Amino acid sequence: MSGEILTDHDLSRANTLGLPCVAEAFAAPHRTPALQALLLQATQQDSPVTVLGGGSNLILPERLSGLVLQPALGDWWLEETPNQVLVHAGAGVNWHTLVMALAADGLWGIENLALIPGHCGAAPIQNIGAYGVELCDVLEAVHLIHMDDAREQVLTPEECAFGYRDSIFKHELAGRVVITRLVLRLSRTPHPRLEYGDLASRVGDAPTALQVAEAVCRVRREKLPDPALLGNAGSFFKNPLVSRETADRLLTAYPELPHFTQPDGRIKLAAGWLIERCGLKGWRQGHFGVHDRQALVLVHFGGGSAAELLDFAAAVAGQVAERFGVELEREPRLAG
Ligand SMILES: Cc1cc2nc3c(=O)[nH]c(=O)nc-3n(C[C@H](O)[C@H](O)[C@H](O)COP(=O)(O)OP(=O)(O)OC[C@H]3O[C@@H](n4cnc5c(N)ncnc54)[C@H](O)[C@@H]3O)c2cc1C
Incomplete structure (x- = not known):
């Protein structure tokens, strides 16, 4: 399927x-020209994309x-120089x-x-x-097409204005x-980063990139529900960034509160910890619940709707705001 358009297409799966x-x-174009043609057609028909x-x-x-576009541009390739690999x-x-595939090829980064589920x-x-x-x-460039006139553009990382779970693409x-x-x-020079969680204890000295990737997979499988078995979107809330004053107030009351100082001076708090301390881990209401192993993940037991999910999420965030005075922001x- 390239430019073919399907109507009343089921997206439940x-x-x-x-x-x-x-x-x-719905269309899943395999080539950029087909994608551009679909965008131009949608613009002419004033159809949302x-x-x-x-x-x-x-x-x-x-x-x-309107039109749901799922780019199916599935090629990838390497451009190798003595110092780096693009x-x-x-x-x-x-x-x-x-x-x-890249870790197995000895590439680091x-x-x-x-x-992490999803497409590139x-x-x-x-x-x-x-x-x-x-x-x-590790990002060098982002190639994109503007929806209104199908023109191509390449953005540098600076132009993407990246932040914590944030970029120009959200603004x-x-x-x-x-x-x-x-x-x-990426690089062929090993530089394992093992300081988070218990990664270091799960790999030997001088691990390969593939061994690190496999260790990450093991940790994630232990902690996160598999969407194929239990509906979820990973972390449902971002870890909140608060001022030093707010963090100090909370740390006085809860000295064990996990917190991480950011380069800009703000403090990142663990949203999962805040939810868990409200007693909500494993809490279920109707078709949705807080996962019983990772409180940051909301799960769908089946039969629910987006509206119900948003109500459930608002109830969780409301309890955190009431107890800690911290607003949680939705990630999906x-x-x-
Ligand atoms: C179990 C689980 C664990 C997760 N763990 C993590 C994690 O550790 N870290 C993390 O950061 N995220 C995590 N996520 C979230 C998610 O995997 C990522 O955000 C991922 O990048 C989403 O990719 P996707 O292709 O599924 O995007 P989608 O959900 O399909 O889309 C997400 C957004 O991107 C837009 N979009 C998608 N493709 C394009 C495109 N080609 N051009 C323009 N806009 C586009 C969509 O319109 C939408 O706004 C997790 C999710 C799950 C279910």
């Missing part, structure tokens, strides 16, 4: 939360009007598959980001991060561009 959703129109990757960070409504990866490449095209949207590494640490460029390709800068994006 195309989102990891397993929310019921039907797209009015929603971009879908692997659906692992999205809350879908029961019906999505990896070009199409938007439709599965992120985890890419990480494992994204091994700590193993087992979505990785810059929230600047995916895990175990002390963020996409922006000025939100809903205005389709990312078609990433360029990552609302579609439609």
Whole structure:
């Protein structure tokens, strides 16, 4: 399928939360010209466009009007120089598959980001991060197409304005561009980053990139529910960034509160800890619940809707705000 448009296309299995959703129109172009033609057609018809990757960070409504575009640009290749290796990866490449293939090839840089679900095209949207590494640490360029006139552009990392789970794609460029390709800068020189969690104890001295990636996968499988078995979107809330004064107030009352000082002086708190301390770990209401092993993850037991999920999330965030005076911000994006 390239430029083919399907109507009333079921997306229930195309989102990891397993929310019921039907797209009015759906296309998964394999080539950039087909993607551009679809965008121009949507502009002419004044039809809204929603971009879908692997659906692992999205809350879908029961019906999505307009066109849902899932870029299926699935090529990736290496550009190797004596000092560095540039990896070009199409938007439709599965992120985890890419990480494992590159780690197996002895390339360092994204091994700590193993087992993050989704497609490469979505990785810059929230600047995916895990175990002390963020996409922006290795990103060289983002290739994209503007939705309104299908023109191509390449952004530097600086132009992407990356932050914690944040980028220009959530602000000025939100809903205005389709990312078609990433360029990552990796290295064949080993530089394991094992300071987060118990990674160091899970690998031997001088581990390979593949051993680190495999250790990350093991830790994640122990802690996070598998979306294939239990609907979820990973962390449902961002870890809140608070002022030094707020952190000091909370630390006086709760000295054990996990906290991390950021380069800008703000303090990052562990949202999962705040939720757990409200007694909400394992709490269930209707079709949704707080995961019983990781309080930061909200789970869908089946049969629920986006509206119910948002109500449930608001109830969780409300209890955290009431007890700690800290606002939690949702991480998954609302579609439609
Ligand atoms: C079990 C689990 C664990 C997770 N762990 C982590 C983690 O450790 N760290 C982390 O950062 N995230 C994590 N996530 C969140 C998620 O995996 C990432 O945000 C991922 O990058 C989303 O990719 P996706 O292809 O599924 O995007 P989707 O959910 O399909 O889309 C997410 C957003 O990106 C937009 N988008 C998608 N593709 C494109 C494109 N080509 N061009 C423009 N916009 C696009 C969509 O419109 C939407 O707004 C986890 C999720 C799950 C379910």
